[in-house]
Amino acid sequence: MAACTVYSTQSLKTNCFISTPSSKTHYGFHHKQIVLYTTSKRHNKRVNNPYVITCAASDSQTVVIGLAADSGCGKSTFMRRLTSVFGGTAEPPRGGNPDSNTLISDTTTVICLDDYHSLDRTGRKEKGVTALDPRANDFDLMYEQVKAIKDGVSVQKPIYNHVTGLLDPPELIKPPKILVIEGLHPMYDARVRDLLDFSIYLDISNEVKFAWKIQRDMAERGHSLESIKASIEARKPDFDAYIDPQKQYADAVIEVLPTELIPDDNEGKILRVRLIQKEGVKNFSPVYLFDDGSTISWIPCGRKLTCSYPGIKFAYGPDAYFGNEVSIVEMDGQFDRLDELIYVESHLSNLSSKFYGEVTQQMLKHADFPGSNNGTGLFQTIVGLKIRELYEQIVASRSESPVKAAKA
Numbered sequence: 001m002a003a004c005t006v007y008s009t010q011s012l013k014t015n016c017f018i019s020t021p022s023s024k025t026h027y028g029f030h031h032k033q034i035v036l037y038t039t040s041k042r043h044n045k046r047v048n049n050p051y052v053i054t055c056a057a058s059d060s061q062t063v064v065i066g067l068a069a070d071s072g073c074g075k076s077t078f079m080r081r082l083t084s085v086f087g088g089t090a091e092p093p094r095g096g097n098p099d100s101n102t103l104i105s106d107t108t109t110v111i112c113l114d115d116y117h118s119l120d121r122t123g124r125k126e127k128g129v130t131a132l133d134p135r136a137n138d139f140d141l142m143y144e145q146v147k148a149i150k151d152g153v154s155v156q157k158p159i160y161n162h163v164t165g166l167l168d169p170p171e172l173i174k175p176p177k178i179l180v181i182e183g184l185h186p187m188y189d190a191r192v193r194d195l196l197d198f199s200i201y202l203d204i205s206n207e208v209k210f211a212w213k214i215q216r217d218m219a220e221r222g223h224s225l226e227s228i229k230a231s232i233e234a235r236k237p238d239f240d241a242y243i244d245p246q247k248q249y250a251d252a253v254i255e256v257l258p259t260e261l262i263p264d265d266n267e268g269k270i271l272r273v274r275l276i277q278k279e280g281v282k283n284f285s286p287v288y289l290f291d292d293g294s295t296i297s298w299i300p301c302g303r304k305l306t307c308s309y310p311g312i313k314f315a316y317g318p319d320a321y322f323g324n325e326v327s328i329v330e331m332d333g334q335f336d337r338l339d340e341l342i343y344v345e346s347h348l349s350n351l352s353s354k355f356y357g358e359v360t361q362q363m364l365k366h367a368d369f370p371g372s373n374n375g376t377g378l379f380q381t382i383v384g385l386k387i388r389e390l391y392e393q394i395v396a397s398r399s400e401s402p403v404k405a406a407k408a
């Protein structure tokens with residue numbers, strides 16, 4: 001395979017831009033292959049190998065989104081909301097490994113980065129490392145495969161089997177329109193990070209993480225309170241060292257904290273959720289409340305929004321986050337009636353919705369998902385709409401100006 005980068009767009013099926021600079025080189029698009037010619041294209045004489053490039057010739061480059069969070073912090077729930085924004089349902093690869101971690105829908109393919117664990121459960125135990133430790137993960141392969149998919153090339157991706165704790169035979173991943181890489185380390189390796197068109201970090205505070213873990217692992221999986229505590233404690237040093245620092249690179253962070261509406265609340269049921277949005281990110285324009293760039297505190301409870309104790313409070317304003325300029329929308333409290341969310345939606349701008357009320361409609365559609373009555377569900381839905389817009393803008397910019405898009 002020739003070492004060059006190939007870009008193609010939907011409007012550009014007969015020519016491609018290739019980073020091999022040669023005034024004598026021409027190229028064409030034949031049967032999903034890029035073919036280089038050294039003589040005039042008119043004579044149709046082409047050189048044989050090695051210049052027949054069998055790599056990237058899909059109609060458009062895959063847009064890559066990274067979603068980072070610790071285990072049990074709502075990644076799957078977020079993914080379900082995101083794929084729903086694009087329509088259709090996400091399912092594991094048909095006829096494949098029943099323990100596959102991949103979810104495929106018409107537009108999106110979600111791969112779980114646990115599949116790049118280089119050590120299986122026994123291997124980690126023997127070496128005394130956790131799955132969060134970079135030494136238990138193959139970042140070279142992660143980079144190579146995400147890059148290949150982004151360039152339009154199918155890959156054989158390994159599978160980490162969470163049921164057996166073993167590495168299973170690989171599965172075929174074809175380049176989708178949108179690839180989401182979700183897991184512990186999407187922004188850890190600089191090479192992988194540079195492939196991301198947009199990145200999100202779910203920052204769940206320790207208190208809330210603990211409450212969610214108890215709810216899931218104790219109620220649904222029969223774990224004891226002590227074992228849940230021990231597992232969180234055991235992971236904490238590596239979480240602090242390798243996972244948490246990734247939030248500095250994220251374009252959007254959803255931060256989940258205990259409420260400030262109830263003094264010294266320790267139940268962890270009412271949440272204060274902050275959507276931290278980086279300014280100046282290509283194809284992403286932050287959501288704002290009332291007035292772009294101003295500082296707002298808003299209690300919407302009253303005639304148009306039913307609120308029971310402790311009520312709901314919104315805030316919005318510019319800020320700094322790891323030295324970056326950001327704007328933050330915050331919601332503390334929870335909705336009593338989800339259909340009344342339309343009142344809040346009408347005061348938020350730059351939502352990237354296709355019609356008035358789309359956020360409320362999405363939230364009502366998935367009212368049974370965890371977090372649908374608070375800021376976690378609201379901000380996950382909004383980020384889903386933002387990703388849809390980002391994708392549409394990238395596609396539009398490529399078809400408008402393929403040369404510019406190729407160089408970008």
Ligand SMILES: Nc1ncnc2c1ncn2[C@@H]1O[C@H](COP(=O)(O)OP(=O)(O)OP(=O)(O)O)[C@@H](O)[C@H]1O
Pocket residue numbers: 069070071072073074075076077078212213215216370371372376377
């Ligand atoms: N917004 C939320 N509000 C309340 N509970 C939540 C919320 N999001 C997730 N949870 C709780 O956390 C659990 C894990 O959520 P989810 O499966 O989406 O996380 P995950 O990051 O994909 O987990 P894992 O990586 O372990 O598969 C849910 O079963 C639920 O109990």
Ligand SMILES: O=C(CO)[C@H](O)[C@H](O)COP(=O)(O)O
Pocket residue numbers: 070071114121131132161162163165184
């Ligand atoms: O942090 C995790 C990400 O999901 C898991 O703990 C890690 O992938 C190891 O999985 P398992 O506990 O099933 O061996």
